[in-house]
Amino acid sequence: MASVTTPLDYYQSQCERGVITDDHNQSVILQSIQPIYDALLTEQKRRFSSLSIFRCKQPIKGLYLWGSVGIGKTFIMDCFYQSLPFAQKKRLHFHEFMKSMHFALLRHQGEADPLKRIAKELAKSTLVLCLDEFLISDIADAMILGELLKALFSEGICFVTTSNTEPDLLYRYGLQRLYFLPAIALLKEKTHVMHAAGAVDYRLGFLKAVGVFFYSPHSYARHAHLVKTFDFLSKERAVTTEPIDINGRSIAIKSATHDMVWFDFDVICRVPRSQQDYLALAERVSVIMVSDMPQMADLDRDSICLFVSFIDVLYDQRIRLIMSLTAPLSECCVSGYKGLGYAKNAERTYSRLLEMQSNDYQTRLKQ
Numbered sequence: 001m002a003s004v005t006t007p008l009d010y011y012q013s014q015c016e017r018g019v020i021t022d023d024h025n026q027s028v029i030l031q032s033i034q035p036i037y038d039a040l041l042t043e044q045k046r047r048f049s050s051l052s053i054f055r056c057k058q059p060i061k062g063l064y065l066w067g068s069v070g071i072g073k074t075f076i077m078d079c080f081y082q083s084l085p086f087a088q089k090k091r092l093h094f095h096e097f098m099k100s101m102h103f104a105l106l107r108h109q110g111e112a113d114p115l116k117r118i119a120k121e122l123a124k125s126t127l128v129l130c131l132d133e134f135l136i137s138d139i140a141d142a143m144i145l146g147e148l149l150k151a152l153f154s155e156g157i158c159f160v161t162t163s164n165t166e167p168d169l170l171y172r173y174g175l176q177r178l179y180f181l182p183a184i185a186l187l188k189e190k191t192h193v194m195h196a197a198g199a200v201d202y203r204l205g206f207l208k209a210v211g212v213f214f215y216s217p218h219s220y221a222r223h224a225h226l227v228k229t230f231d232f233l234s235k236e237r238a239v240t241t242e243p244i245d246i247n248g249r250s251i252a253i254k255s256a257t258h259d260m261v262w263f264d265f266d267v268i269c270r271v272p273r274s275q276q277d278y279l280a281l282a283e284r285v286s287v288i289m290v291s292d293m294p295q296m297a298d299l300d301r302d303s304i305c306l307f308v309s310f311i312d313v314l315y316d317q318r319i320r321l322i323m324s325l326t327a328p329l330s331e332c333c334v335s336g337y338k339g340l341g342y343a344k345n346a347e348r349t350y351s352r353l354l355e356m357q358s359n360d361y362q363t364r365l366k367q
C-alpha cells in the first residue's frame with residue numbers, strides 16, 4: 001500500500017505546485033470529509049487484506065457534494081480519490097457509469113436479479129465508487145437507479161458523487177418521477193449530503209467581456225463568436241457532437257459537454273417540441289447556446305409559441321442562455337411579435353431576454 005496522503009494534504013500540494021489557487025471553502029469541505037477517508041482505510045484492510053476473513057457488507061457512509069457550476073466540486077472529489085492509497089476504487093463520469101450499467105444489464109438479460117449480480121461483481125474489486133456530475137435526464141436511468149443503488153449499497157460499496165442539484169430536486173420534471181423517489185431516499189440515507197457554497201463562477205468574467213447575446217448580419221461572424229465562446233466554456237471538458245436524448249426523442253446538436261449544449265435555433269424552436277422537453281433539458285444542463293435567432297416576423301405561430309415557452313423555462317430555471325442573433329434583439333422580438341398580434345408576450349419575453357443579459361441574472365444561475 002502506498003504512503004498515506006490525506007485529501008487535504010493532496011489539495012495543498014496542488015496549491016503549492018500552482019495547479020489551483022487555494023480556496024477556503026474547498027479546504028473546509030476536504031477537512032469535513034476526512035472521517036469518510038479514515039473509515040475507508042480501516043475498511044479496506046478488513047475486507048481486502050490477504051489475512052482477513054471478515055466480509056462485512058455495511059457500506060461506509062459516502063458523500064453527495066452539490067453546488068453551482070465552476071466552483072471546483074470535481075477537483076474536490078479528485079483530491080479525495082487520488083489520495084486513497086489502495087486499488088479498490090473506481091472513478092467515472094455519471095453518464096459513463098450508467099452506460100456501462102445498461103450494457104451489463106444486456107449481458108445478464110434473462111437472469112434473476114441482474115442488478116444484484118452486477119453489484120456483486122463490482123464489489124469484488126471496488127470499495128468506493130466516485131461518480132462525477134450525478135444528473136438524471138433519461139427515463140431509462142431513472143427507472144433502474146433505485147434498485148441499482150440498493151444493490152450497490154447492499155454489497156458494501158461506498159458512494160461518493162458530485163452534482164449541480166440537491167437530491168430532492170433530482171429528475172424534478174422527469175417522466176414517471178415517482179419511481180425515482182426511492183433512489184433519492186437512498187442517497188440521503190447512505191451519503192452525507194453537503195452543499196459546496198459559492199466561489200465565483202470562472203465563466204462569468206469571460207461572458208461579461210464578450211456578451212451573452214451577439215448580433216451580426218454576417219453568418220460567419222456569428223458562428224465564429226459562438227465557436228470562441230463554446231471553446232472557452234468547454235475547456236478541459238469532454239465534448240461530443242452526438243445527438244442527445246430528451247424524453248425519448250433524439251435531438252441534433254452542434255456540440256455539447258456534460259453541462260452545456262449548443263443548438264441551431266431551428267432544431268430547438270422550429271420543429272415540434274414541448275414545454276416538457278425544455279424542462280428536461282433545463283434539468284440536464286446549466287448552459288444553453290443557440291445559433292441564429294431569427295426575427296419573429298419570419299416565424300410561424302407555432303414556432304413563436306415554442307420560443308416563448310423556451311425562454312420562460314430557461315428564465316424560471318435560471319439557465320444561462322447564449323445566443324447569436326440575425327438582427328438586433330429589439331427587432332428580433334418586439335417588432336416581430338407585435339406585428340403578429342403577440343404584444344403581451346412580446347413585452348414579457350423581451351423583458352426576460354434583457355434581464356438574462358444582466359449581471360444580476362448571471363450571478364444567480366442554476367446550481
